[in-house]
Amino acid sequence: MMEIFIKCVILSFLMAASCNLFFETLLPKRTFPFRWLRHMSLPTFMVGFLLIAFTPIPPFIFQPVRFVLTVMLTALLYFEAGLVRHMAFSLLLCSIYWITSVFLTSLIYLLPPLLHESLFSAVEDIAGSIFLCLIFIFHLRFKNHSDKWLSFSWTFTSFFPLLNIIVLLSLSMMDISGNATENRAMFAVVSGFAVINVCYFYFISKTMDKEEEMQRLRLFHERTQNQMVLYRDMQKSYDLQRRQLHDYKNQLGCIQGMLKDGQVQNALSYVSTLTGTLSKSVCLINTGHEVVNIMLSRKYQEAAEKGITITLSVNDLSTLTISEEEIVILLGNLLDNAIAACEKLDFGRIIQFKMILESNQLILSVRNPVKEPVLIKENKVVTDRRRGPLHGIGLLNVDSVIQRHGGTSVLKYNNGWFYFSAIIP
Numbered sequence: 001m002m003e004i005f006i007k008c009v010i011l012s013f014l015m016a017a018s019c020n021l022f023f024e025t026l027l028p029k030r031t032f033p034f035r036w037l038r039h040m041s042l043p044t045f046m047v048g049f050l051l052i053a054f055t056p057i058p059p060f061i062f063q064p065v066r067f068v069l070t071v072m073l074t075a076l077l078y079f080e081a082g083l084v085r086h087m088a089f090s091l092l093l094c095s096i097y098w099i100t101s102v103f104l105t106s107l108i109y110l111l112p113p114l115l116h117e118s119l120f121s122a123v124e125d126i127a128g129s130i131f132l133c134l135i136f137i138f139h140l141r142f143k144n145h146s147d148k149w150l151s152f153s154w155t156f157t158s159f160f161p162l163l164n165i166i167v168l169l170s171l172s173m174m175d176i177s178g179n180a181t182e183n184r185a186m187f188a189v190v191s192g193f194a195v196i197n198v199c200y201f202y203f204i205s206k207t208m209d210k211e212e213e214m215q216r217l218r219l220f221h222e223r224t225q226n227q228m229v230l231y232r233d234m235q236k237s238y239d240l241q242r243r244q245l246h247d248y249k250n251q252l253g254c255i256q257g258m259l260k261d262g263q264v265q266n267a268l269s270y271v272s273t274l275t276g277t278l279s280k281s282v283c284l285i286n287t288g289h290e291v292v293n294i295m296l297s298r299k300y301q302e303a304a305e306k307g308i309t310i311t312l313s314v315n316d317l318s319t320l321t322i323s324e325e326e327i328v329i330l331l332g333n334l335l336d337n338a339i340a341a342c343e344k345l346d347f348g349r350i351i352q353f354k355m356i357l358e359s360n361q362l363i364l365s366v367r368n369p370v371k372e373p374v375l376i377k378e379n380k381v382v383t384d385r386r387r388g389p390l391h392g393i394g395l396l397n398v399d400s401v402i403q404r405h406g407g408t409s410v411l412k413y414n415n416g417w418f419y420f421s422a423i424i425p
Contacts, residue, residue, distance in 0.1 A: 007125065008050065008053040008054065009050070010125070011049070011053065011124055011125060011128050012046050012049035012050045012052075012053055013046055014125075014128035014129060014131070014132050015045070015049045015097075015128055015131070016042055016043075016045035016046035016048075016049055017042065017045075017132055018093075018097075018128075018131050018132045018135040019045045019071050019074070019075075019093060019135075020041050020042045020045050021132075021135050021136065021139050022089070022093055022135050022138065022139070023041070023075050023078075023079045023089065024041075024079075024139075025138065025139045025142055025143050026089060026142070027075070027079040027080060027081050027085075027089075028079070028080045028377060029041070029078060029079060029080070030077075030078055030079065030080050038078070040078070041074070041077075041078035041079070044074050044077065044078070045071070045074050048070040048071070048073075048074050049070065051070070052066060052067070052070060060169070060172070061169060064094050064098060064165045064169065067094045067097070068087075068090045068091055068094050069090075071090040071093055071094070072086050072087055072090040075089065075090065080377055088161070091161035091162050091165065092161045094161070094165055095161035095162075095164040095165055095168075095197070096131065096134060096135075096197075097127070097131050098164070098165055098168045098169075098172075099164065099168055099190070099193065099194055099197060100127050100130050100131050100134065101123065101124070101127040102168050102171060102172055102190050103190050103191070103194055104123050104126055104127050104130070105120075105123060105172070106183070106186045106187040106190045107187060108120060108123065109183040109186065109187070110183055110184065110187055141205075160200055164193075164197065167193065168193070171186065171189065171190065171193075254270065255267050255270060255271065258270065285297050285300065285312065285314070287314050287315070287316065287317040287318075287355075288316045288317055288318030289317040289318055289320050289327075291324045291327050291328070292314075292317050292320070292327060292331070292355070295327065295328060295331040295332065295335075296312065296314070296331065296353075296355075299331070299332075299335040299336075299339070300312070302339065303335075303339050303342075303351065306339065306342075306343060306349075307349055308339060308342045308343070308349040308350070308351060309349065309350045309351070310335075310350075310351045310353055311350065311351070311352050311353065312353050312354075312355075313352075313353065313354040313355070313356065314354075314355045314356065315356050315357060315358070316357065317355065317357050319357065320357060320362065322362070322401075322405065322424070326401045326404075329397050329398060329401050330364065330398055330401055330402075331355075332394075333394035333395065333397055333398050334364075334366045334394075334398060334420060335351070335353070335366070336394065337394060337395070338351045338353075338366050338368040338418075339351070341368050341369070341370045341371070341418065342368055342369065344370075344371040345369060345371055348369050349369075350368070350369070351366065351367070351368045352365075352366070352367040352368070353365070353366055354366075360425065361423055361424065361425055362407075362422075362423070362424040362425075363421075363422075363423055364420075364421070364422045364423075364424065365419070365420060365421040365422070366419075366420045366421075367417060367418070367419050367420075368417070368418055369416055369417055369418075370413070370416065370417070370418045373413060374411075374413040374418050375413075376411050376412070376413055379409070379410065379411055380395070380396075380399070380411070381395055381411060395411075402422050402424055405424045405425060406424075406425050407422055407423055407424035407425060408422065408423055409421065409422035409423075410422070
């Protein structure tokens with residue numbers, strides 16, 4: 001009895017470690033009030049498999065259902081993802097384990113009959129060990145690509161693991177223990193099915209690599225657009241300054257003529273009108289950095305035209321070492337997103353912007369109200385594919401600039417407000 005208990009505990013630990021490693025590779029952990037709760041996923045998985053081990057065995061067809069429900073419910077407690085993804089990943093895990101178990105069983109049937117009894121008694125332990133090794137290999141391959149798995153559409157592809165389980169259950173229920181030819185045929189079928197699964201993973205991997213490459217191309221495209229925007233804005237600013245300088249000479253001549261003719265009141269009225277006109281057209285933002293001035297002035301005027309108020313908190317940025325292109329990426333994307341969010345509001349259109357350089361660090365923050373709640377995972381805004389392929393690209397570009405300079409950023413949604421803050425050395 002004790003031997004059976006120890007065997008169940010070891011097997012439950014192998015399965016729990018495999019499941020926990022699999023989900024840690026793909027999904028972020030949930031946040032809990034107490035930090036120690038984040039580390040309880042492995043014990044909870046183990047408790048689930050111990051319950052499976054020490055409860056009555058259901059009909060064979062329901063055994064995968066019990067496996068999938070145990071894994072999915074535990075993963076829902078500790079890992080952040082939607083129900084569809086949890087279901088798809090749980091089916092995938094069950095599929096991997098079942099094909100490992102069926103492959104080992106069919107392989108044992110090819111060996112001499114004298115070895116069958118001893119090997120069949122250890123098949124679960126061997127399958128659990130191989131299962132853990134396969135998940136560890138999976139972890140090494142995809143541990144830095146959780147974003148790709150989160151963005152991948154699992155609604156359709158989850159049907160393949162489900163089909164896997166159905167086919168494997170059908171094969172497992174076939175009685176082939178007494179026929180060598182059928183044993184070899186079964187092993188060939190299961191081996192072929194294993195190859196199909198390897199191809200399935202290869203297809204998913206290549207598909208995600210392609211999506212990642214497309215994402216890089218979109219990022220590059222947007223950076224190019226941002227740089228062109230900067231050049232156009234600088235050209236507009238220079239053209240405006242030249243026109244104003246030309247008009248300035250004529251206006252001075254007009255004022256001089258009025259004063260010579262003694263028309264003092266007319267001259268004062270003209271100067272007052274001229275001052276009001278200049279205040280609307282001349283850039284009043286001076287941070288000591290030309291590109292920052294241009295970007296903030298343009299966004300300020302754009303927001304004002306749309307009935308949006310921007311409050312600015314800036315200081316001397318003349319020693320800022322970030323490149324012009326990167327400044328455009330940072331300010332352009334952050335303020336464009338804030339303006340776009342405020343445009344959807346009927347009232348309370350305000351953007352609070354801060355850009356201060358102190359102690360050799362750039363402090364950058366944007367705060368604005370939003371109409372709908374913003375879902376944030378792993379410090380990234382969850383993108384909505386319905387809004388087009390470029391949705392969310394701007395913040396990815398912003399994050400890439402911050403990381404390139406060794407900075408850190410924080411995204412937060414709270415009570416109808418979206419917050420972005422960053423510190424860049």
